[in-house]
Amino acid sequence: MTHLTAFNISVDFPLYHSENRSLKKTILSKSASRFGRDRNSRPVVQALRDISFTLRSGDRLGLIGANGSGKTTLLRALSGIYQPTNGSLSMEGRLTSLLDPGQGMNMDLTGRENIRLRGYFLGLPRPEIDRLEADVEDFSELAQFLDLPVRNYSSGMVVRLAFAMATAFPPEMLLMDEWILAGDASFMEKAKARIESMVRHADVLILASHSAAILAEWCNRLIWLDQGRIRQDGAPMVVLEDYLPPYQFEELVKGLDIPKLA
């Protein structure tokens, strides 16, 4: 059934267009360990190093780590966008990734036109595209805004549209970056309900976020990325206890306890 295996994945970013040498030097002096050279001795940033894990149906993996620790790069590599420099990726199951709010959307086209574009991308027959459109219209609650160019949307509206499009036909694996948090409270409830129903159908979720509360609530496994490596891999509260400063962790535990008591 649905599974995803990452085996020793490493990703090196070539530094081709880094004309600004002084900037490069500043970065180099700060975190020299991640700047290396590849086989042809070209300068690279080692964005990911030896990432291995396996996910099965029902796993909801959270990715946490400082800015630039490789969360988004890992999501892109898992989506099959970046061919890894080393290692391999294998999966069974239909994957949808939500990496950029505006990804795969043409900002000048209307919401409705973008939905049809998405339908063509999925290779859907016409009646299915109509169903997709109806579903997105219903879920995103964008009403007449769907007939305006996406350029005119607020960022929250773009998120609604992107999320609705990505989950209209429940994917078996859903990869999300943290921008999903740009939705308002009522939308977040809806989004969570949809993801929960998705996970109830024994599917896989991977979520990168800085919000400990969201990760603790949505995930049942956490990977802490540090400088492109896995620093810790385990149950959310265990990893968060080490990741967060003590006072923040206490607050998180308190915050999570309140709804349980009520």
Added chain:
Amino acid sequence: MAELSQSDAVLRTFRTQSHFTLSADRGWIQRFQLALTDVRDGIRLWRLSWTLGLSDIKLRYRGSALGPFWLTLSTAIMIASMGILYSYLFHVKTHDYLPYITVSIVFWNYLNTLITDGCNCFIQADSLIRGTRMPFTVHALRSVVRNTIVLAHNLIVIVGVFLIMRLPVSWEALWAVPALMLWLVDAYALSLFLGAFCARFRDVPQIVMALLQVVFFITPIMWYAKVLESHPKADLLIRFNPFYYMLDIVRAPLLGRPMPVDVVLKALIVSIVIFAIAAFGFARTRGRIAYWV
């Protein structure tokens, strides 16, 4: 109930394609396999390329009164002024020269934008490329579709000139159709290669544009090829000019000129060279394009 069974069918079709593996570069066999899969998947998504290309044109002219027919109009104005001016300058009859320059300019513009847009096909689609896994060939096809839509608008000018000049059109003109098919395939292949190459080396699009400018003047587009027949050295400009052969396989049948077999053969040789370069170039670079854009 009917609805349920339908969605099951859709899910099944998804499931058949749901297995996916990707490993680090393992040499040429894997590269060609990935490139072939990319071409196959891209062709399967032709409706996506078509819609993207069409919306490029629609958006460019959204809100303008004439819309894409500005293309037709601006080409018509350019050809009318050039046709009259240059027929005086070259001392040739406007009646012969105008159809020649019309066909030449329309198809040269098509060829020119196919190449320059091909250079930018991946650079322009950077947000799509970094946002989702999508066959890279979709972007090359999008560029070909976009420029072919532009050509369709400019063909009106050719038809107009032929009608106004009351030129005879024979069935021989239909030979332009297979020639254009060859162009489409060549442009698709060339976009895959040039698009990747230009994503890596950002100076190349500028170099290509500058070179095409030169090609425009050294290729018989505004002037007749027979002008150079008496100059053995200048004749090399034509004999070793791949653009001349590619242009002539479309131009000759439309102008009712006989198409020599050697021109067709040379156009085919040029195409084979393009395929070979594109196949190796695309297979080699495919996995790196996402890093480059």
